[in-house]
Amino acid sequence: MDQPLKLRMAHRAIITLVKPGAAVLDVGSGGGALGSHVTRELGCAVTAVDLHPQFEAYAAPYAKQWVLGNIEDDSTWRRIEGKFDNIVFADVLEHLADPSAALERCKGYLVDGGSVIASVPNVAYYRVRQHLLFGRFDYAPFGILDVTHLRFFTARTIRSLFAECGYEVTDFVRVFTNAKNGLLGRAFPNAFAYEFVLRATPCR
């Protein structure tokens, strides 16, 4: 959020899943790193949604439409125009009180063959396991236990969230923050992955 133009690791994984030339709904557009990248490099047409008015200025240079509002409110969805090939939730679902409702809602905004692409942090990351094993579950200003996170996911529960909402997960990518974790992740993928990135399409 503070570094608007730097692509985060999970963003890079998301970008590989975005269809070139797609109509993209970027939920939680923030500093616009992802939106401006897919506009510039992939020729996508981006609709940017964010809760915070200060991000309008970041969205202005690239976004086709800017919508200010909370994605948990009906009124926000009503102001979103058109349908999309990809709806992107880059580190957003964990901030929602009811992520299922948002995923259900997405179905009405996807074209046939469209998909949701999301990244979520892994609460079963080895550091969090280690901390809780010794009694600590301390919210922090950023990271997996970011104080604004309301929902926590493991590899299994993020998949089941999508399955329960009527999606089929077609791609599932584990994001490792460094080479050491990547190596350890070969043996224990769900303990050393920092985040998961998935693409999912509504079941027919």
Place this chain on the structure above:
Amino acid sequence: MKVYKQESLSPAHEAILAMVPPGARVLEVGCATGHVTRALSDRLRCEVTAVELDLEQAEVAQPYARAMIVGDIGRQQTWDSIHGPFDCAVFADVLEHLVDPWEALRRCRAVLAGDGCVLASVPNIAYYRIRLELARGRFDYTDYGILDDAHLRFFTAKTARALFADSGYTVTDFIPIYRRRMAARIDRALGYPFAYQFVIRAVPVWNP
């Protein structure tokens, strides 16, 4: 909206009730179907103002409360319709359901009497079973219990105390709640792995 219907009072509820002075003016936040409300009114003869988000549950609890307010405690307008002062504000298994429990506790200060207190119970995320589950990679929400799927916030002994300290309160009582017989001193020395919940009594810090 999920219905939290309990036939009997939990040990945490009993611990809260034990700290409510008989006849007190009580604000009960998140009364659900009113099992605590009933004990406050009938057993302790308290004057209860109850707040509940869900209309259906509020209607069930209504007979036990002197006043019933249907609304979201996360919104200022709900607080505007709550008229204190209260001797006790009870949050029985409620704070963990709020997006911003810090804000709710800060707002609560305004409706407490000068010598009023907050009485709250919160589940312990560092309960041994949750520790072991996460150690093997599981963090599965369930219908009820510590990982109730309606819980948005999780607390340990340390962060539950910090929740009150950061919201302008001093914790006067901190009671671990056990599901079976347990030596609290040993559990405390271990960092409360066996406490299922914590019951907290806290008073506002009026002049920092």
